[in-house]
Structure formats: structure tokens, C-alpha cells
Amino acid sequence: MRRRKTVFVDSDILVIGGGMGGCGATYESRYWGRDLKIVCVEKANIERSGAVAQGLYAINCYMGMQWNENQPEDHVRYARNDLMGLVREDLGYDIARHVDATVHKFEEWGLPMMRDPKTGRYQREGKWQIMIHGESYKPIVAEAARKAATEVYNRIMVTHLLMDKARPNRVAGAVGFNVRTGDFYVFRAKAVIVAAGGASHIYKPRAVGEGMGRTWYAPWSSASAYALPILVGAKMTQMENRIVLTRFKDGYGPVGAYFLHLKTYTENAYGEEYESKWQDHTRQLVGDYVDHHPVPTCLRNHAFLEEVKAGRGPIRMVTKEAFQDPHKETVGWENFLGMTIGQAVVWASQNIDPKHINPELTTSEPYVMGSHATCSGAWASGPEDCAPSEYQWGYNRMMTVEGLFGAGDTIGGSAHKFSSGSFTEGRIAGKAAVKYVNDLKGQQPQASEAEIADLKKTVYRPMEHYEVYRNEIVAGTVSPSYLLPIHGLQRLEKLMDEYVGGISAHYMTNEPLLTRALELLGMLKEDLAHLGAEDLHQLQRAWELQHRVLASECVTQHTLFRKETRWPGYYYRGDHPKLDDKDWHCFTLSRYDRESGKWGMEKAPVHHIVD
């Protein structure tokens, strides 16, 4: 085995992931923990990492309490309605009451906010969204985090968490490797905040070949948000609640500003409004949820899918009217240039000028995340002053593992937090982690040296494997002894697509399909022991794949457990096609036992703390 240097980094608080959640956690940890050593570790470069790397044209979670526009309770009602009744209201309320302060700080730091010329207030895109010139949103937020951190480590892929040898359910740090130098990193910490990314590329994307990278969510969101906590036995919730997005075709350009600000609307191929047509049909599946306002995201998808299945696609966005107004035309284009440049490229390449052509929409492949109109993630303790007792076992945003905190895509149940809410949740977790570290009073966790040595071997195994077996074949990518990361990824995407409700199955699955998916995932997991990585970049891809596969297994277990179709338009259980509030108005929880490799499933009650 090639010798790899081991670098030890000791800290009080370790933040894994330097996206919006991680930058918020780093900033707040420093504010409350002036003398603490705070380390942020990032797979890429925090200047441009995470889901906001490209920029954003809107902040989708802002109350406007200073102008009495909305109150935190209103946001809880909104998120609850959108997620068909099931959200952690305590977590959502907590984010909503703090999020305005976060946004005001962004403005102070230099983020250009658009203002309504008449009122002087932030320009509203919709009830919750405000418009920004956010090309440098991430560099600005990263600057604040860099000022706050003791050290930022870029280009380190964290692969595993470390546990305390004295108290088995207590976290003690994390390990990973430097993608540039190949050095092994051991981060020993008193508290760990996981703020890594959700999951793209666990389902086969619509694009093929080169276009595979044009997923809606960033291709570097590799499910570390879930795999890291799952591996150490943290409970996860609502992992079946994957999201499907209605977006502009091929580029996945966002539709929010188009619907809300530009007042464009959709129609079928024959110029007809179609959503209302499906209302009675949808009511038979989900009852009066379809009559709620606004109509939940999944149900709007559902009407879209039914209309396309009825042969009246493509669905188009009617832009021709709005785009006659030059201001609106500019907003429409800048919206893409600010956050989904690829959509501008698609339209330029296909001569689609929305002033003259109504562009096509599509529904995306599914994604698993915790910050959009969906709420998969870890089961976390809630705020001390308003979380029901069943949701409170320790510090705010602490998972069911001691000393392990989370924010952003990592934390389940708190939908609709988006960029500002993820940063805010990072801040909440940061303050709580400082409290936890202060309360430890020297009872520092100790990672086991044997575990560190074992993990070091495990982490580099794909490179060892490749080195040994590459000489077995003349050249090329086909080996009987190893799989390359892309091979494993494509097998994962295909099986999730076909068995767990992806695009080719029209998002449909059932118990026999899910059972078969688990068998195939089991074999894929066995094959991951035979991954081959020819260099450090491929080693990163190998570990991203490991994280995606574990998260996918969790998604499949949850989908099997929930015997109803709670979110038609996100996915369907063909054997339980209707929403069932009697048995399933609850959260689903899972826990992975790493010794046995078995999953335990249970239900947890949904407490409604807001009317």
C-alpha cells in the first residue's frame, strides 16, 4: 500500500460542508464561541460550493416582519400545506422567526437586493420570495464564514464520522482525504455539524451523455448530508419525500419568477388550461388537500403528469404576453443568468426567444433534499421554547447521536428553508453546538486509534484495487475485477429509476418493485467493495457513490414503509394509491445498524403547534 500522510486537525466544532448551512454554522459558532477552535471542511472551495455556487436570483424564504408582511406562523402553515400536512412545525417556526435577521445581514454584507420603487421595501417575487442580484451570493457568504472560522479546509472529501470510544452514541470527529494531495485527514472535534449536500444523481436523469451533469440540483450534491449521519446510526425522517420539479425543458431553468413575478402561466399543447380539469380526479386521491391554497407543489405536478399521459403534451409556459414588456423580458433572462445559466444556453442554441415562442416545461427526475418543497433528512431535537417534548432530547438541531448537529439539507422535517433558511438553520445549530461544547467541560470525546487506522485503509481501497487489477486487462474500462465509479452510479440510477419511482416509471412504484430494488441495492453495495479508482478525483467519485447508495437504500426503505401515496406528483405507490390520514398522518423514521446492516423503521407523531 502506498504510504499516505495522516494529518490530525483538532477543533472544538467541526463544520462539514461550506455551503449555505455550513457558512451559517461557522459564522454563528464564532459569535458565541469566541475562544473556540472552529474548523470548516469543504469538498470543493467554499468560494463557489454547494447549491448556491452558481448564484441565485431570489431569496425564497423571507417573512418581512418589519413591514408586517408575514409572521413565522404563516410560514409554518404554508410549508405544512405544501407538504400535505407533514412538517416539523417547531423547526420551521424556529427558522422563520430568525430568517429576516439573516437576510438583513446579507444586505449589510453587500448582497444587492432589489427594491420595490413604490414602497422602498424588498421587491417581492411572491408571498415569501424576494428578488436579488445574487451572482456573488456565495462568495459574499463565504467571505463571512472565512472571517469567522479558525481554519477552512478546502478540497477535502469527508467520508466517515468518528465515534467516541467511551460513549458509543457520541460523535468524536470525522475523517476524509485531500483530493489534491491525497493526504488522509483526521478531524477530532467535540461537536460536529453536518451541513453537507442533499442528493442529485440517485435517479437516472432525463439528459443522456454529456447532458447528464445538467441535473436540476447540483451534481456535486452527493448525499453526504444523509450518508454521514446514517452510517453512525442517526435516525432519519421523511426520506421517502423525494422531490420532482416542474422546470423549463432540458436546462431545468426555474419557474418561480415566471409564475409569481412575470405572471406567466401554463397551457397544454392545444392552448388549454388543464390544472382545474384534474381537480376532481385528484380529490379522489387526496381528499380536500387539493382545495388548499396555494395548491401543493406535488399536486400541481400531478395535474401536469396526468395531462401529458392523456396525450396533450407538451405543457408550455405562456411567456409571449409578458415578454412584450422590456422590463419583464430582462427579468426573465437575468433570472436564468443569475442561477441557471444552462437554460439560457439551451434557448440560445434552439432559437427559443420567449418573446416569440412559449417554451416547453418538463418534470425532472426525483431528488432527495431537505431545504426545498420537500423535507428529507435527519431527525433532530427542536428549539427549547416551542418544541413538543417528544421532539426534544437535547440541544437544538442535535440529531439522535450525541454531539452531532445538522443544518440545511441535512435536517429533515423543515421544508421551504431554501438558501436563507439553510444559513439560518446553520446559525441555530452553531449556537447550540457552542452550548454543547461549553457544557462538556473537558469531558472530551476520544476517537479510537484502531477505528482511524481501519478507516484509512477503507478510504484508499478503491485506488489499491485499481492499481492491482488494472494490469489484468490490456486497456479500457471493462474489468472483471473492479467497477469504476461511473459504472456503479449508472447502475444505481437505473435501478432507482425503474424500481423506486423514477421518470421512466412515471414515478410509480409498489411493494414488489421496492422489494426487488432492495435486493439489487444489496448486490450493488457488495460490488462497491470492488470499486476501482485510478486517481484522487475518481476516489472522490467513489466516495460520492458510496454516500449516494446508502442514501438510496434509506429512501427505498422509507418508500416501502409508508403504505400510502401522500404526495402524488412526487411519487406513487400503485398498491396504495390514496392518501391515508388515518394511518399515515405521521413521520417515518429509520435507523441503520452498521453492525448488522439492517434498517429499523418506526412512526413518529406529527404535532401541530400552530393553528
Added chain:
Amino acid sequence: MPTFVYMTRCDGCGQCVDICPSDIMHIDKTYRRALNIEPNFCWECYSCVKACPQHAIDVRGYADFAPLGHSVRVLREEEKATISWKIKFRDGREKNFVSPIRTTPWGSIKSPSDYAAPTADAMKSQELAHEPESLNIAALPALKPGQLKQGVV
């Protein structure tokens, strides 16, 4: 849209390697210039395009759905705090856009430790840094005990 690098413009400085969120911009060992090693993991985020001091990186739309002949070029000027775009359609039409990117000098954000240290009472409260002042309302909202429902509905 996967990025590519013009041979005659790239000087191998590695800015794109340093910034790429997907770790796909690498330096070619033979030519000592940058290249995209994994176009199918490119999110066309333009981070490398914006960071390139030589304007050596461009984007050609994904082959599986983007016909040739288009271009979306960008110029990000930190000192002017603007970003400028030029969109060229396949049929030759053009559109241009300019937006601000920042309202304060780069590097001007204060560290949280430059603020007065929080009190022990603040530590115990639900308030986060700079609250309640930065909320622009009198106090951090809280649910009143009477409002707080416990129970499954």
C-alpha cells in the same frame, strides 16, 4: 453545458482548477493547460469561466440537446462590481445584460468576533447573533404558551 478551454488562450494558471465545484477542471500533463476532464459532471455553473483571467474558457451546449452555433459569454468585473452577459442565438440574434454583484468593498465583512461579546443571558435565550436589532422589529417572536398546542392532530 460543458466547458472547454481554448489552447491559445490558456496559460495553465490553475484558477479554474481551484474554483471548480465539481473538481472537473484539471491541468493536462502534456500541454500544461486546463481541460474539462468530465463534461458529464459539468453543471454549466460558469464558476471557472468567470474566474479565468485569460478568458480562455467557454461553453458549448450539451451535445444531447443543444444545437451548435450559440454562445453565452460572461465578464465578471469585481472592481466594477458588475457582471455582463452576451447571449448569441444560433440564428445570430443577440441579447446583452448587465447586473450588479456587490454593494460593498470585497473583504469588508466584519468577523463575528469584532462585535461585543454576548452575555451569559443572551447565550441562554433563543436569540441568535445581532438579534433582536437585526430583525428590525422589537423582539424575537415566540409562540405564546396558550398558542402552543401539544398533541397529534
